[in-house]
Amino acid sequence: MGILDGKRILVTGVTMDSSIGFAVAKVAQEQGATVLISNFGRALGITRRIAARLPQQPPVLELDVTDDEHLAQLPDQVREHVDGLDGVVHSIAYGNPETLLGGKFxxxxxxxxxxxxxxxxYSLASLSKACLPLMPSGGSVVGLTxxxxxxWPAYDWMGVAKAALESCSRYLARDLGPQGVRVNLVSAGPLKTLAAKAIDGFEAIEENWSARSPLGWDENDQEPTAKAVVALLSDFFPATTGEIVHVDGGYHAMGA
Structure with a gap:
């Protein structure tokens, strides 16, 4: 038995098999969940191809979290495959690397x-709101920060966007708690994802991370982050919301 047996989970923003979202979908399936994944635009075709690399090929939904029409249609899209959701994973972020990252603050x-x-x-709130009708008995929303x-070096305006995400999660925890919906974030250390590769100078963040982390850190291993997300999706954190769980080898706690 897995800790997500019987759970229905939507994992958004799955693009490559090197993405955190893909790792989350994989671990969630291994823990017994029925998983749906999403993407949009040109990336949708890639997502449909890499979906076959998961233990069970999941339905792939088209979802642009900035498109009100897509958000309005999301409950009906989900209900074509499952009768509701127990958890939602927000694995979505974007900042134009040409204008906002790599020393362009x-x-x-x-x-x-x-x-x-x-x-x-903002999409964390938009996505949560769109999924509420699918979670009448409560559930868990987990984002990545x-x-x-x-x-940080090179992170610039994405750092500001992540600060907004972290604040957004706390306000959502306040407003959705009475409906039984928990909202938490996982703060991962640097991982070699497609998004990270697009940041000019991101290696300055990665440098010495493993040496300064008490537990060490493997930039190519998404599984520890995925396991933390899955744990927060499960019933093992029934009274935890508005929290940020660090999965970074302990780097955040070290002064030097």
């Missing part, structure tokens, strides 16, 4: 900043 234009905040933070309490 002082020159980042507002339209691109606005897009980054909408996609990376990168520690926004400090300024």
């Amino acid at each position: 002082m020159t980042g234009p507002w339209p691109d900043v606005a897009q980054a905040v909408q996609v990376s933070a 990168f520690d926004a309490t400090v300024a």
Whole structure:
């Protein structure tokens, strides 16, 4: 038996098999969940192909979290496959690497900043709201962040977007708690995902991470992060909400 036996989980933002979302979907299936995954646009075709690499091939939904029509249609899309949801994973973020990352903080234009905040933070609220009709008995929403309490080299406006995401999760925890919905984030250490590769200078963040982490850190291993997300989706955290769980080898707790 797995800790997600009988659970119905939507994992959004699954693109490559190297993504955190893919790892979450895999571990969730291994723990007994029925999983649906989503993406949109040109990436949707890639998602449909890599879905076959999961232990069980899941339904792939088209979902752009910035599109009100997509969000309105989401409950009907989900109900074509399952009769509701017990958990939702927000594995979505975007900031234009040409204008917002890699040392461009002082020159980042507002339209691109606005897009980054909408996609990376506001969408947590949009997605949660869209999924509420599917969780009448409560459930768990889990998002992914990168520690926004400090300024990182190269991360620039994505750091600001992640700070907004972290604040958003706390307000959602406040407002959705009475409906039995928990909202938490997992703050992962640097991982070699497609998104990380797009950040010019991201290696400055990765440098010495393993050496400074008490438990060490493997940038190519998404499984520890995925397991934390799955744990928060399960019934093993029934009274935890508004929390940020660090999965970074302990780096965040070290002063030097």
